[in-house]
Every structure is written in C-alpha cells, then in structure tokens.
Amino acid sequence: MHVATDHPAWTTPLAALDPSHPGLFQADEMWPYFARLRRDAPVHFAESPFFGPYWSVTTWKDIVQVELNPQAFSSDSGFGGISIRDRPKGLELPMFIAMDPPKHDEQRKVVQPIVAPGNLARLQDLIRARVCHILDGLPRGETFNWVEHVSIELTVQMLATLFDFPFEDRRKLSYWSDSATMIAGAGGHVDSEATREAIFAECLAYFTALWNQRVNAPPRPDLISMLAHGEATRGMTPREFLGNLILLIVGGNDTTRNSISGGVLFLHENPGEFAKLQANPALLDSAVPEIIRYQTPLAHMRRTALVDTELHGQRIRAGDKVVMWYISGNRDETAIEAPDRFLVDRKRARQHLSFGFGIHRCVGNRLAELQLRILWEEILRRFPRIEVVGEPKRVFSSFVHGYTDLPVRIPA
Amino acid sequence: MPLITYIEHNGREHKVEVPLGHSVMQGAVDNAIPGIDADCGGECACATCHVFVDPAWLGRTGTPDAQEKSMVSFASTAQANSRLACQIQVTAALDGLVVRMPEAQH
Numbered sequence: 203m204h205v206a207t208d209h210p211a212w213t214t215p216l217a218a219l220d221p222s223h224p225g226l227f228q229a230d231e232m233w234p235y236f237a238r239l240r241r242d243a244p245v246h247f248a249e250s251p252f253f254g255p256y257w258s259v260t261t262w263k264d265i266v267q268v269e270l271n272p273q274a275f276s277s278d279s280g281f282g283g284i285s286i287r288d289r290p291k292g293l294e295l296p297m298f299i300a301m302d303p304p305k306h307d308e309q310r311k312v313v314q315p316i317v318a319p320g321n322l323a324r325l326q327d328l329i330r331a332r333v334c335h336i337l338d339g340l341p342r343g344e345t346f347n348w349v350e351h352v353s354i355e356l357t358v359q360m361l362a363t364l365f366d367f368p369f370e371d372r373r374k375l376s377y378w379s380d381s382a383t384m385i386a387g388a389g390g391h392v393d394s395e396a397t398r399e400a401i402f403a404e405c406l407a408y409f410t411a412l413w414n415q416r417v418n419a420p421p422r423p424d425l426i427s428m429l430a431h432g433e434a435t436r437g438m439t440p441r442e443f444l445g446n447l448i449l450l451i452v453g454g455n456d457t458t459r460n461s462i463s464g465g466v467l468f469l470h471e472n473p474g475e476f477a478k479l480q481a482n483p484a485l486l487d488s489a490v491p492e493i494i495r496y497q498t499p500l501a502h503m504r505r506t507a508l509v510d511t512e513l514h515g516q517r518i519r520a521g522d523k524v525v526m527w528y529i530s531g532n533r534d535e536t537a538i539e540a541p542d543r544f545l546v547d548r549k550r551a552r553q554h555l556s557f558g559f560g561i562h563r564c565v566g567n568r569l570a571e572l573q574l575r576i577l578w579e580e581i582l583r584r585f586p587r588i589e590v591v592g593e594p595k596r597v598f599s600s601f602v603h604g605y606t607d608l609p610v611r612i613p614a
Numbered sequence: 615m616p617l618i619t620y621i622e623h624n625g626r627e628h629k630v631e632v633p634l635g636h637s638v639m640q641g642a643v644d645n646a647i648p649g650i651d652a653d654c655g656g657e658c659a660c661a662t663c664h665v666f667v668d669p670a671w672l673g674r675t676g677t678p679d680a681q682e683k684s685m686v687s688f689a690s691t692a693q694a695n696s697r698l699a700c701q702i703q704v705t706a707a708l709d710g711l712v713v714r715m716p717e718a719q720h
C-alpha cells in the first residue's frame with residue numbers, strides 16, 4: 203500500500219473522514235481514503251453532508267460477511283434501499299434488488315432464465331454481429347468519444363434485445379437509466395426529484411404499452427414477457443413494475459458501459475498488458491474479470507441494519523446505514539495480491555467483489571462478461587491499438603463508478 | 615486419499631485424489647478441472663461451484679443448509695441433486711464420489 207503521509211487522506215482525523223463525497227470519485231481521488239480506512243478503521247462511522255450518517259465497510263472479509271447476512275442487513279427499499287443516497291420519502295421504488303427474502307427470491311427467479319445457458323448461447327451471434335458493425339463504423343485517425351460511440355451504443359442495443367424493445371427508440375433506455383442514477387440538481391438534466399418522477403412516468407407509460415401486448419401473447423424469452431407471465435410478478439403494482447424496470451435498465455446498462463470504457467483506459471495505461479493480450483487472446487479468460495474488478499462499476503451497495511449487531515469490533519445499531527465499498531474490497535491487499543496493478547493474466551481473476559456476493563449477486567454477470575469478451579476479441583482482431591488522447595471525464599457519483607467522456611483515436 | 619470423479623458437461627471425466635478435509639470445490643480447483651469457477655473462494659456466496667451429485671451418493675454428502683439452498687435455487691440449471699461443491703467436505707466415506715457439472719456456472 204502506498205502511504206503519502208502528507209496527503210489529507212492520511213492526516214485528517216478518522217472521525218472527520220468521509221469517503222462518500224461524489225466529488226472524490228469524479229476527481230478519481232478516493233483511493234487513498236479507502237487505503238487509510240482499510241488500514242486504520244476497516245469498519246468506520248462518518249457523517250456525510252449529502253447522505254447523513256453511515257458506516258463504511260472496506261475490507262473483503264467484512265464485505266462478504268455483510269453480504270451473507272441478509273437477516274441482519276436488509277436491502278429493503280422501505281429503509282432506504284441499496285445505495286447510500288436514500289430515496290426521498292414517499293418516492294420509494296420497490297424492486298427486487300431492494301427487497302429481502304422471501305419476496306426477493308420469488309421475483310428474482312422470474313427473470314433468472316434470461317441468462318440461462320441456452321439463452322446466452324442464443325445471444326452470442328447477435329452480440330458479435332453488433333460489435334463488428336459498431337467497430338467497423340468507427341473513424342480512423344480521428345478523435346472521438348469512446349463512451350458515446352461504443353460503450354453506450356453497444357449496451358443499449360443489448361438492453362433493447364433483452365426487453366424486445368423497439369430498436370429505433372433504444373436511446374430512450376440510456377436516457378431513463380441516466381435519469382434514474384443522476385444526482386438531482388448536480389448540473390445534469392434531472393434538476394429535481396419532480397423532474398425525475400416526470401421522466402419515470404414516461405418510462406412507465408412506454409413499458410406499460412409493451413406489457414399489455416406481451417401479457418395477451420404466449421410467453422417469450424424477453425424480460426417484459428417474463429415479468430408479465432411470471433407468477434410472482436404478474437400482479438405487481440405499477441410502482442413495483444417501474445422499480446423492477448429501472449433495476450433491469452440500470453443494472454444492465456451503466457455497469458457494462460463503464461466496464462467497456464474502463465478496459466480501453468486500463469489497456470492504454472498498461473501497454474505491456476495490451477501486448478500480452480495481443481500475443482495471446484486466450485488471456486481474455488482472466489482479462490475480462492480483471493477489467494471488471496479494476497473498474498468496479500458499482501462502487502458500493504448499501505444495507506440497513508435490522509438488529510443491533512457487531513462487525514469487526516464496531517457496534518452497529520438497528521436502523522444504521524451500512525455501505526459495502528466494493529471499490530475498496532477489490533483493492534484489499536489481504537485478499538488480492540498486488541491489487542493496485544492491472545494484470546491481464548492475474549491468477550484467480552474471477553475472485554472479485556464487483557458483482558456482489560450472496561443472494562443479490564448480479565443476475566447479469568455472465569451476460570456482461572460475454573459482451574466484454576466478444577468486444578475485446580473483435581478489437582484485438584482489428585486494431586493494433588486504441589490511444590486515449592485526453593483526460594477521461596468521470597461521473598459525479600459515489601455509486602455509479604464510470605465515465606462520461608473518454609477521448610480516443612484509432613490510428614489510421 | 616479419497617478418489618473423486620468429476621464429469622464435465624461434455625462427458626469428459628477427471629478422477630483425482632482429494633485430501634481429507636478439503637472441499638469438493640477445492641479438489642476441482644487444485645487440479646485445474648474446468649467447469650467449476652468458485653468465484654467467492656468457498657464462502658457459499660457465489661454458486662459458481664454448482665455440481666450434481668450422483669444419486670447413489672446423495673445419502674453420504676449430507677444436506678445443504680439454508681444459505682446453500684437459497685443460492686442454489688437461483689441457478690436456472692438447478693435440479694433436486696444440486697449442491698455447491700464448496701459446501702461438501704471430503705471424508706473417507708466419500709471415497710468414490712461422482713459429481714457432474716452443469717452446462718454453465720452462474
């Protein structure tokens with residue numbers, strides 16, 4: 203671990219340390235704060251001006267312990283849900299990622315078949331055709347934003363397929379996804395919770411029309427049809443339908459998008475690793491999970507303590523907000539060797555926290571890996587390199603860890 | 615050491631000796647047998663060590679606890695004889711155990 207003792211991360215009194223400020227993530231300056239917490243206060247209490255009081259859980263072992271104990275650590279949207287930012291009272295969004303058993307289990311099982319081995323195999327050729335189409339259309343010898351032209355485009359195309367959503371309207375999906383995760387009033391198009399609710403109402407109306415078509419047709423392997431026919435989901439309230447839509451839109455969108463961008467950045471910063479991959483594309487087996495670890499597209503998940511409990515010597519009380527910082531656990535040197543290095547041939551690269559663990563572990567993890575794998579196979583076949591030619595711009599958020607701009611150039 | 619047979623989904627068999635006290639998952643990982651990913655390293659937290667226990671052995675592999683049951687129940691490939699290999703400890707009574715892999719881990 204690198205300790206620069208004059209950095210505020212190492213000199214601020216522990217009680218005043220607040221690693222959750224979205225500005226730290228936007229500036230990519232959160233790393234030393236988490237290193238300090240892992241060393242000096244692995245389970246740590248702080249007050250945030252944005253999010254109120256919360257506990258940070260920063261080491262691999264403690265994070266897994268919280269994940270495995272949904273009886274003590276709830277995901278329920280009624281207590282504030284799964285991100286450090288509580289949803290405003292009265293505007294809770296029920297969705298199965300923000301539910302506890304048994305209802306969580308029942309609803310999850312309805313959509314799980316979307317990633318059954320047979321369905322993934324069916325999607326593979328389609329993903330490859332789209333990847334090739336997008337890559338072949340990219341300009342050469344010219345600077346462009348990789349996020350816009352590749353990461354967003356590829357993930358919304360995939361999402362449109364999963365929902366069997368009208369293809370020409372697919373950018374609505376990324377618009378709704380961004381609208382759901384954006385911090386209100388922070389400069390984006392969501393200037394207030396009222397604006398967000400108005401956008402949600404549009405989203406719900408659009409999807410309700412799709413639901414009405416699918417519910418009267420025989421079941422098909424798309425997410426809307428699955429929800430409309432599933433025993434545990436067909437009676438959902440409109441608000442619950444909206445919540446689960448937002449879950450599936452955000453879940454499948456931002457995360458994969460930012461892994462696609464992150465991979466380009468990491469391989470640019472580590473030319474030796476890119477050379478290894480070019481020499482041996484079979485290393486994608488470990489390079490893909492390594493990209494997902496190194497990016498950690500969701501910096502945290504949050505729980506709410508249901509009972510008084512102890513974690514790593516700290517007393518957590520019923521009602522307390524508990525934040526599992528995956529982005530820190532993925533750099534925990536007691537669990538991962540040389541965690542700050544990006545290594546395409548890392549041993550046991552699949553052992554990372556980016557998909558979470560336990561009953562809420564990411565439904566889409568294999569699909570995300572499949573998309574990244576095919577993308578990189580086709581990149582390696584085409585481009586000798588992708589140069590990052592300017593500073594990446596990062597998202598103002600301590601939940602979604604990603605990029606809005608990644609200026610690149612593919613040599614002519 | 616007890617001999618365990620791992621059969622990949624494509625039918626390929628691997629017979630390996632696994633030390634007492636290790637888990638059936640460790641036996642596969644230590645011998646680089648494909649088809650078991652073990653993303654969580656044996657914490658019953660990922661379900662990527664999913665196997666089907668040969669029916670003849672079900673009586674000797676014990677019963678899954680609540681955590682294991684709920685993790686397995688999310689796998690679209692789950693069957694009545696599904697187990698998480700990290701939750702089966704190798705004992706002398708398991709000498710000869712046969713486990714099969716699902717089409718894919720999730």
Ligand code: HEM
Nearest residue numbers: 298299453454457458503557558559562563564565566570
């Ligand atoms: C690299 C890409 C991705 C990352 C890093 C990621 C990350 C995560 C994380 C951290 C969780 C919560 C785990 C927990 O609370 O323990 C989660 C849950 C979930 N993800 Fe993903 N995800 C990705 C891609 C996807 C895709 C492509 C889909 C859509 C098909 C998806 C759908 C979901 C759903 C539905 C859940 C809720 C599961 C539950 O509560 O049982 N994710 N994901």
Ligand code: FES
Nearest residue numbers: 654656658661700
């Ligand atoms: S290794 Fe993760 S559940 Fe068995």
